[in-house]
Amino acid sequence: MSSEQAKKIGWYWGLVFPVACFALFYAAVFPSYYYFPDVLKKGDEDNHKGKFIGERAEETLLELTAIGEKIVGSREHQIAIEYLYRKVENIRNNSRLDLYEIEIDKQIVSGKFNFGRNFKYYQDLTNIVIKVSPLNVKTENALLINSHYDSEIGSPGAGDAGIMIACMLETFRVIAKDDQPLDHTVIFLLNGSEENGLLAAHGFITSHKWAKYAKALINLDSAGNGGREILFQSGPNHPWLMKYYRKSVRYPFASTMAEELFQNNFIPSDTDFRIFRDYGKVPGLDMAHSYNGYVYHTKYDRFSVLTKGTYQLTGTNILALTRSLANAPELDDTKAHEEGHTVFYDMAGWFMVFYTETQGIIINSLVSVIGLTLIGIFIYITQKDTQVTYKNIAKTFGCIFLIQFLSFVLAVVANILVALFLDAVGLSLSWYSNLWILFGLYFCPFFFVLGIGQSVLFSLKFMKNQNLSNYITTQMMMHSQCIILILLLIIMTGLGIRSSFAIMVSVFFYIISTAINLVINRFYKNELLWTIPHCLCQLLPFWFYTYLCYAILITFIPMQGRSGSNKNPEMIISLFIAVFAFLFSGFLIPLFNMCRKTKLLFSSFGVLTIVFIIIAATPAGFPFKADTAPQRYGVRHTNRVFYDFNGNIRRQDSGYALSVVDRRYSSTQKYITDFDKRLNMKEECANELNVYCGIPIYRAVDSDSSNFIPGPMAILPEEKLSVTLVSRESIGNLRKFSIGIKASDHTTILLNFKNGTILKSWSMAPDTKTLTSEPPFVLNTFYGLEFKDITFDMEFEREGPENSTTLQMVVVAHYVHHTNIYTEEFNKFIDAFPNWTYVNHWLSDYQSYEF
Numbered sequence: 001m002s003s004e005q006a007k008k009i010g011w012y013w014g015l016v017f018p019v020a021c022f023a024l025f026y027a028a029v030f031p032s033y034y035y036f037p038d039v040l041k042k043g044d045e046d047n048h049k050g051k052f053i054g055e056r057a058e059e060t061l062l063e064l065t066a067i068g069e070k071i072v073g074s075r076e077h078q079i080a081i082e083y084l085y086r087k088v089e090n091i092r093n094n095s096r097l098d099l100y101e102i103e104i105d106k107q108i109v110s111g112k113f114n115f116g117r118n119f120k121y122y123q124d125l126t127n128i129v130i131k132v133s134p135l136n137v138k139t140e141n142a143l144l145i146n147s148h149y150d151s152e153i154g155s156p157g158a159g160d161a162g163i164m165i166a167c168m169l170e171t172f173r174v175i176a177k178d179d180q181p182l183d184h185t186v187i188f189l190l191n192g193s194e195e196n197g198l199l200a201a202h203g204f205i206t207s208h209k210w211a212k213y214a215k216a217l218i219n220l221d222s223a224g225n226g227g228r229e230i231l232f233q234s235g236p237n238h239p240w241l242m243k244y245y246r247k248s249v250r251y252p253f254a255s256t257m258a259e260e261l262f263q264n265n266f267i268p269s270d271t272d273f274r275i276f277r278d279y280g281k282v283p284g285l286d287m288a289h290s291y292n293g294y295v296y297h298t299k300y301d302r303f304s305v306l307t308k309g310t311y312q313l314t315g316t317n318i319l320a321l322t323r324s325l326a327n328a329p330e331l332d333d334t335k336a337h338e339e340g341h342t343v344f345y346d347m348a349g350w351f352m353v354f355y356t357e358t359q360g361i362i363i364n365s366l367v368s369v370i371g372l373t374l375i376g377i378f379i380y381i382t383q384k385d386t387q388v389t390y391k392n393i394a395k396t397f398g399c400i401f402l403i404q405f406l407s408f409v410l411a412v413v414a415n416i417l418v419a420l421f422l423d424a425v426g427l428s429l430s431w432y433s434n435l436w437i438l439f440g441l442y443f444c445p446f447f448f449v450l451g452i453g454q455s456v457l458f459s460l461k462f463m464k465n466q467n468l469s470n471y472i473t474t475q476m477m478m479h480s481q482c483i484i485l486i487l488l489l490i491i492m493t494g495l496g497i498r499s500s501f502a503i504m505v506s507v508f509f510y511i512i513s514t515a516i517n518l519v520i521n522r523f524y525k526n527e528l529l530w531t532i533p534h535c536l537c538q539l540l541p542f543w544f545y546t547y548l549c550y551a552i553l554i555t556f557i558p559m560q561g562r563s564g565s566n567k568n569p570e571m572i573i574s575l576f577i578a579v580f581a582f583l584f585s586g587f588l589i590p591l592f593n594m595c596r597k598t599k600l601l602f603s604s605f606g607v608l609t610i611v612f613i614i615i616a617a618t619p620a621g622f623p624f625k626a627d628t629a630p631q632r633y634g635v636r637h638t639n640r641v642f643y644d645f646n647g648n649i650r651r652q653d654s655g656y657a658l659s660v661v662d663r664r665y666s667s668t669q670k671y672i673t674d675f676d677k678r679l680n681m682k683e684e685c686a687n688e689l690n691v692y693c694g695i696p697i698y699r700a701v702d703s704d705s706s707n708f709i710p711g712p713m714a715i716l717p718e719e720k721l722s723v724t725l726v727s728r729e730s731i732g733n734l735r736k737f738s739i740g741i742k743a744s745d746h747t748t749i750l751l752n753f754k755n756g757t758i759l760k761s762w763s764m765a766p767d768t769k770t771l772t773s774e775p776p777f778v779l780n781t782f783y784g785l786e787f788k789d790i791t792f793d794m795e796f797e798r799e800g801p802e803n804s805t806t807l808q809m810v811v812v813a814h815y816v817h818h819t820n821i822y823t824e825e826f827n828k829f830i831d832a833f834p835n836w837t838y839v840n841h842w843l844s845d846y847q848s849y850e851f
Contacts, residue, residue: 028348028547032349032547033348036307039308039311054312057163057167058308064083070150071817072125072192073745073746073784073785080149088128088130089104095177101131102132102133109126112766117774119777121764121781124784124786125782126784127191129204132182132188134183139185143217144217144218145168146191146276147220148161148192158305160221160222162303163226163310164289164314167315168220171188171315187210187213196746197782198270216328218287219287220288223293223555224289225305227290229288230555231245232258238330238337238339239337239354240339241285244325246352249320251349252346252351254346255345255548269559271288291307291555293557294558297840300838340358341498342354343356343498357498360498367508386468400473404453408586411448414446422441430622431557432629433624435554437621441613442574442578444606444612445606446577447581447602450582454589454590477590478534482507482587485510488503506545510538516537549580549584556573561632561661562632564661565660565705566705630837631662631836631837632661632838633668635829636656638654638846640694654711655711671832679707679709684708691808691810692810697812723742735806737793742789743813745787746782746813747790747811747814748779749778749780750779752809754808755805757796760796760797761793762792811847814843817842
């Protein structure tokens with residue numbers, strides 16, 4: 001055994017590190033993430049005056065979800081409106097009317113707007129609006145609190161967003177019955193249509209008589225079923241909002257990283273926050289539940305599966321934040337407090353950290369400069385203590401840095417290769433309901449390559465000739481890690497990425513331990529003593545990063561089951577894990593090199609990778625589970641008719657339009673009736689390319705990885721779809737059309753222009769001059785009450801003969817609450833799916849026209 005080997009500690013200490021890390025994770029992260037306060041009962045109210053009573057919110061949610069699916073246009077939706085209105089009136093009648101003026105308005109609203117090529121048109125949607133105004137306050141400026149009571153097709157909507165409505169009502173009750181003063185009005189908006197494209201929020205902010213008073217917003221929504229609500233959007237440009245969040249919220253859960261991921265479309269969803277921001281210029285805070293996203297928008301989003309502690313935790317936060325913001329003097333002139341973006345994050349739910357983007361740049365710069373300075377001091381002291389020349393130390397440090405950087409790059413590449421392999425052999429999403437598999441599939445290969453690269457470094461002859469101890473070399477390796485992080489921090493800061501705080505935290509705590517060790521080394525020489533401050537200063541970062549990693553995985557993994565079949569979820573998860581593994585282990589992995597048999601220790605991670613890949617190929621790695629983590633499908637029993645330019649039927653058929661929303665849909669194909677008889681979608685797209693391949697889409701994304709399986713005719717409601725060309729006029733190069741449509745309360749209209757046609761005006765578009773996207777356009781129409789016929793006018797400019805196609809239009813009437821008229825064949829088709837799937841289903845009438 002070499003003298004250097006003799007100085008190393010026993011190999012078994014290499015096992016202590018991961019065991020200690022796992023113990024810290026389960027001892028600190030789990031209790032922090034899953035902590036919920038005790039639910040206050042109605043009987044406790046006398047002893048907890050002015051407090052949120054979780055039991056009341058629970059009772060409200062039970063009654064609301066018992067109504068069923070609250071789809072816009074359905075009978076259940078109207079029952080929900082009546083229930084909520086009675087609930088609100090009852091609260092008002094038992095309020096402190098000597099302190100507050102409480103007004104209730106049932107707004108019936110219609111309107112139109114667009115996002116790019118997607119247009120929305122709605123009629124007769126219902127908002128319930130409550131205005132709580134302190135009697136002794138003259139200002140009309142108000143805090144707006146919003147959530148929605150409608151639910152997605154097929155879902156009772158307990159988590160999305162029934163729990164938020166229940167918490168809003170209890171917050172309203174407590175405020176209106178308590179004598180704690182408010183300096184501003186509070187407006188509660190129970191909006192009736194979020195799921196169909198943020199419609200009712202648009203109706204309120206653009207046309208309600210109280211909308212102009214809203215100066216700040218708390219938006220409440222969900223991408224899961226209860227748990228802790230995360231603050232994932234703030235402002236924009238109003239840092240003062242975070243000041244009140246930090247001051248008032250007892251159980252904080254917030255992250256700039258979540259905000260940037262959401263705003264860069266990593267999350268396949270949207271919220272009403274966009275509407276209030278874009279159409280009302282109202283700054284605010286956007287909060288949502290994200291736990292148990294497996295049941296989001298499914299029939300399993302039930303009252304019975306919602307975490308009981310959710311009521312008290314979320315309600316306590318909302319009540320405290322409402323009071324705090326309603327008393328904020330900034331509401332009197334919010335424009336005076338526009339100061340740029342904010343960096344914010346919570347420390348494992350214990351407390352909040354926030355600062356402005358400008359302050360973040362200063363902090364990042366200082367941390368980077370101090371870090372590089374301390375590393376320079378270390379090199380200077382090392383040269384003095386070892387008498388090794390600066391040239392040799394520079395060569396050694398350069399070699400170590402290069403190996404560390406290459407090890408990191410190769411570790412990322414290893415994760416990518418595992419991701420590509422799993423996807424290629426059809427094992428995507430094996431971790432979907434089995435989070436433990438992620439450790440072997442992506443953490444282990446990263447640790448293996450990163451560690452082996454460092455281990456190889458120590459065996460190089462060049463390193464053995466430098467007369468530097470193993471412990472000094474280990475510290476140099478950590479300094480190299482710090483320099484890599486500083487370079488990343490500088491780049492991210494320069495690009496304006498506020499999530500760079502995650503890098504800064506790691507560097508910050510490392511420079512603390514480095515500074516401590518430099519001081520200790522000045523007075524006491526010991527080759528192992530430096531490890532104590534180092535490990536102690538890594539406790540909080542390890543806890544912080546593993547907490548953040550776990551929270552984001554819990555949120556993002558269920559979303560991969562509905563992110564589309566054209567995206568490789570393995571790639572997304574593998575890169576995400578590589579980043580966080582580097583952050584929480586980058587300063588710990590080098591410690592293994594102080595042990596004997598390091599190559600063997602690191603090789604065990606490689607062996608575990610192979611073992612877990614094998615497990616992923618067994619039934620233990622099957623991603624979907626009945627009731628708790630189902631695979632999603634959409635099926636529309638559809639009748640299709642295609643008309644040519646002369647109004648003659650050129651094609652007619654019927655069948656089942658099947659939409660898949662994840663990467664592993666092949667696992668279900670053998671169960672689907674007549675799947676092998678599906679139409680060739682390449683040919684369909686070639687023939688019907690400009691109208692989404694002949695698929696009866698509900699949303700534009702529905703055309704991705706869709707299939708059409710021929711089948712018997714669907715039985716449709718008596719109110720059949722009909723399209724009428726009311727008038728057509730040609731004046732030179734101008735073409736004018738007036739088109740009448742009789743359809744359903746959920747209708748999709750697809751428009752494409754042929755032969756060089758340019759759209760000049762359209763009565764369904766707010767302003768065609770603002771259109772920045774190219775056709776085809778998608779128009780969704782929704783009706784909250786009785787359906788009314790649509791008539792719209794269009795004007796085009798085009799060249800060519802009059803008897804050639806100007807407009808290609810598809811109208812799809814969706815009958816989303818007519819399960820009572822399903823054919824026996826359609827019911828059998830749905831029942832054929834295995835029990836670990838969730839099938840969202842309805843009827844569609846598809847008609848294609850050329851004008």
